[in-house]
Amino acid sequence: ETGVTQTPRHLVMGMTNKKSLKCEQHLGHNAMYWYKQSAKKPLELMFVYSLEERVENNSVPSRFSPECPNSSHLFLHLHTLQPEDSALYLCASSHSHRDRRAEQYFGPGTRLTVT
Amino acid sequence: AQTVTQSQPEMSVQEAETVTLSCTYDTSESNYYLFWYKQPPSRQMILVIRQEAYKQQNATENRFSVNFQKAAKSFSLKISDSQLGDTAMYFCAFNGGSQGNLIFGKGTKLSVKP
Numbered sequence: 528e529t530g531v532t533q534t535p536r537h538l539v540m541g542m543t544n545k546k547s548l549k550c551e552q553h554l555g556h557n558a559m560y561w562y563k564q565s566a567k568k569p570l571e572l573m574f575v576y577s578l579e580e581r582v583e584n585n586s587v588p589s590r591f592s593p594e595c596p597n598s599s600h601l602f603l604h605l606h607t608l609q610p611e612d613s614a615l616y617l618c619a620s621s622h623s624h625r626d627r628r629a630e631q632y633f634g635p636g637t638r639l640t641v642t
Numbered sequence: 643a644q645t646v647t648q649s650q651p652e653m654s655v656q657e658a659e660t661v662t663l664s665c666t667y668d669t670s671e672s673n674y675y676l677f678w679y680k681q682p683p684s685r686q687m688i689l690v691i692r693q694e695a696y697k698q699q700n701a702t703e704n705r706f707s708v709n710f711q712k713a714a715k716s717f718s719l720k721i722s723d724s725q726l727g728d729t730a731m732y733f734c735a736f737n738g739g740s741q742g743n744l745i746f747g748k749g750t751k752l753s754v755k756p
Contacts, residue, residue: 531686569646570733570746583743617687627675627737628694631744633687 530554531634533618539640540608548603548637550618558624559601560631561593564615576601577624608641615639644669646736648747655724656755662709663719663750665734671695674738676710676717681749682730690732693717724754 531552540546552559561573575583576595590612592604601618615636621629645668655661667676674695681687693701693710700708705725709718721728734747 567651567748569748570744572743575743619687624743627673628692630677630689630692633679635684635686 530632531618531620533616533634533637535637536635537638537640539642540605541642542608542610544608545604545606547605548616548618548639550601550603550634552599552601552618552620552632552634554620554622554632556620556622556632557598558621558629559595559598560619560621560624561601561603562617562619564617564636570617574603575624582624605639608639610641613639613641644671644736644738644745646734646745646747648734648750650750651748652751652753654753654755655721657724657726659724660720660722661724661752663721663732663734663752665717665719665747667715667717667734667736669715669736669738671738674736676708677735677737677744678706678708678717678719679733679735679746680728680730681733682727687733691719695738721752726754726756728752729754 534549559576563571573587574593579595594602617636618634619631621631647666676693678690679687680690691703705722707720731749733749735744
C-alpha cells in the first residue's frame, strides 16, 4: 500500500483558506489522476496528467488548481472552497493514460472538510 | 455517453457463502475493458479483476470471477467462499473512451457477516 502516498490524510479548512494536497507515486508511472469521491456518487475524475502535461480537465471549478512538477508528484491547490467540496480526494497513477487495460493504483485519499 | 450502473447500494453475505454483485454499462464502443475495484474501510482502493470485451472467457482471480454478458452489457462479480476481509465497497468501472479514462459506478457496500 505504499506505491501511491497522499498527504495530508485529513484536512479541515475554512472557506477563505488556501491549502494544498500532495500525491507521490513510487511506481515509475507516467500518468497521474485526481478524483473526487463523494458519498452515494460515482468517483468523479477531475484531472489527468501524462508525463507532467495536463491531458484532461473535466470542467472542474477554478478554485481547484492542479500542479504536476514531475511524473512522480502531483498537487491539488485549493482556495476559497465551498462546503459542497467536502469529500475524499483520491490520487491515482497508471503506466499510461491511453492504455485502456492499465490498472490504476490509488492512494489512501485526503478527507477534506470545508467549514 | 458512457455510463456504469450498480443497482445494489448495499449487500450482505454470510462468511463462506457466495455473493454476486451486479453491474451494467452503456457504450457504443466495441473494444473496452471492465474492472472491479475494491475499497476496504479506511484503506486504499485496489483492483480485483478485469475483463477485456473481446475475450469471451470470463476472467477469474482465485475466489473472484465475473459473468460478462457483452450483448446484455452486464458485468457481474461473483465472490465465492466469502471472507471477513472481503467487507468493502466494490466499484465497477469501464474504460473504453479515446482518452482512456475510467468511468465508475456508484459502488456496492458489501458486508460479510461471521
